[in-house]
Amino acid sequence: xxxxxxxxxxxxxxxxxxxxxxxxxxxxxxxxxxxxxxxxxxxxxxxxxxxxxxxxxxxxxxxxxxxxxxxxxxxxxxxxxxxxxxxxxxxxxxxxxxxxxxxxxxxxxxxxxxxxxxxxxxxxxxxxxxxxxxxxxxxxxxxxxxxxxxxxxxxxxxxxxxxxxxxxxxxxxxxxxxxxxxxxxxxxxxxxxxxxxxxxxxxxxxxxxxxxx
Amino acid sequence: xxxxxxxxxxxxxxxxxxxxxxxxxxxxxxxxxxxxxxxxxxxxxxxxxxxxxxxxxxxxxxxxxxxxxxxxxxxxxxxxxxxxxxxxxxxxxxxxxxxxxxxxxxxxxxxxxxxxxxxxxxxxxxxxxxxxxxxxxxxxxxxxxxxxxxxxxxxxxxxxxxxxxxxxxxxxxxxxxxxxxxxxxxxxxxxx
Numbered sequence: 001x002x003x004x005x006x007x008x009x010x011x012x013x014x015x016x017x018x019x020x021x022x023x024x025x026x027x028x029x030x031x032x033x034x035x036x037x038x039x040x041x042x043x044x045x046x047x048x049x050x051x052x053x054x055x056x057x058x059x060x061x062x063x064x065x066x067x068x069x070x071x072x073x074x075x076x077x078x079x080x081x082x083x084x085x086x087x088x089x090x091x092x093x094x095x096x097x098x099x100x101x102x103x104x105x106x107x108x109x110x111x112x113x114x115x116x117x118x119x120x121x122x123x124x125x126x127x128x129x130x131x132x133x134x135x136x137x138x139x140x141x142x143x144x145x146x147x148x149x150x151x152x153x154x155x156x157x158x159x160x161x162x163x164x165x166x167x168x169x170x171x172x173x174x175x176x177x178x179x180x181x182x183x184x185x186x187x188x189x190x191x192x193x194x195x196x197x198x199x200x201x202x203x204x205x206x207x208x209x210x211x212x213x
Numbered sequence: 214x215x216x217x218x219x220x221x222x223x224x225x226x227x228x229x230x231x232x233x234x235x236x237x238x239x240x241x242x243x244x245x246x247x248x249x250x251x252x253x254x255x256x257x258x259x260x261x262x263x264x265x266x267x268x269x270x271x272x273x274x275x276x277x278x279x280x281x282x283x284x285x286x287x288x289x290x291x292x293x294x295x296x297x298x299x300x301x302x303x304x305x306x307x308x309x310x311x312x313x314x315x316x317x318x319x320x321x322x323x324x325x326x327x328x329x330x331x332x333x334x335x336x337x338x339x340x341x342x343x344x345x346x347x348x349x350x351x352x353x354x355x356x357x358x359x360x361x362x363x364x365x366x367x368x369x370x371x372x373x374x375x376x377x378x379x380x381x382x383x384x385x386x387x388x389x390x391x392x393x394x395x396x397x398x399x400x401x402x403x404x405x
Contacts, residue, residue: 025381180389
């Protein structure tokens with residue numbers, strides 16, 4: 001049966017170490033396009049989670065039946081089916097959010113993160129690992145979207161999840177909820193992460209040198 | 214005629230696919246290191262987008278009226294296979310053109326800009342000619358964005374930047390500034 005430690009490892013890696021948006025830079029189109037508010041980030045993350053976990057389960061179950069030559073096509077059709085389900089469900093249950101996200105729900109089909117996980121993981125691993133991997137990656141993706149959406153919403157409209165934060169006198173930094181804000185926010189976040197990584201590597205080096213001496 | 218021109222200009226600069234809608238970001242960041250490659254990728258994009266627009270129009274008017282819920286799936290499958298067929302035809306008919314566009318064609322097919330084009334065209338209910346104008350404009354806009362980006366990155370390559378900014382972060386900041394500049398086109402035609 002499933003090896004606990006491997007399952008744990010495959011699930012946790014998507015949260016930060018191989019975070020799809022911040023580290024692997026995958027699925028950028030939805031990550032930047034819909035994150036002008038935190039709640040949109042949650043909705044997009046939810047829809048992507050559904051599609052990613054659903055198609056990983058199917059692809060993993062049928063991995064031995066899908067011929068190698070047509071595997072990409074099969075993955076895409078599986079993904080497209082789940083996207084259609086998500087699209088119609090959102091339209092029926094949450095029409096306001098569906099309208100806000102617009103064509104980007106349908107565009108989950110071409111999110112390279114999802115196809116990437118099918119090709120690199122689900123089609124080569126047993127069901128429990130595939131679910132763990134998909135769930136981890138989805139949570140990491142949603143986390144990144146909420147962070148991006150939160151930052152842009154706080155700066156661009158002075159609210160978080162729709163609740164005003166700063167009172168009347170706050171002058172919103174409108175550019176942050178417009179397209180350039182998406183690029184700039186992610187760019188600045190990447191610089192901050194790179195700086196952290198660098199200083200941590202330097203500290204580790206100093207520690208090693210001390211131990212050696 | 215004025216309407217067609219408006220659709221073209223709007224798709225090219227005002228609502229630029231990459232800089233305003235965030236479509237096609239993978240090639241935008243991946244293949245924008247050299248102006249020459251960026252330009253060829255842009256041309257391949259215009260090409261595939263025009264085919265996509267024609268396909269989408271036929272599907273919308275003759276097939277999908279009976280089953281609208283199959284839209285996403287049909288678009289993907291039909292567009293991918295049509296592009297593959299056209300690719301084979303070009304390989305046979307014009308090896309020079311194939312050499313220029315060749316490696317990009319299969320990559321582009323699963324690009325979100327292509328499916329986005331088909332979906333936007335459907336949502337806005339464009340006619341056949343309007344669709345083609347939209348596709349040409351969107352393709353030209355992508356080419357413009359790619360070439361601008363590649364030009365700036367070629368220069369940035371030889372400038373002295375702190376090492377934490379190099380790579381992806383730098384590309385995002387450049388894209389942000391480009392996107393800011395393109396916002397200046399908003400409202401360009403509202404007076405006309």
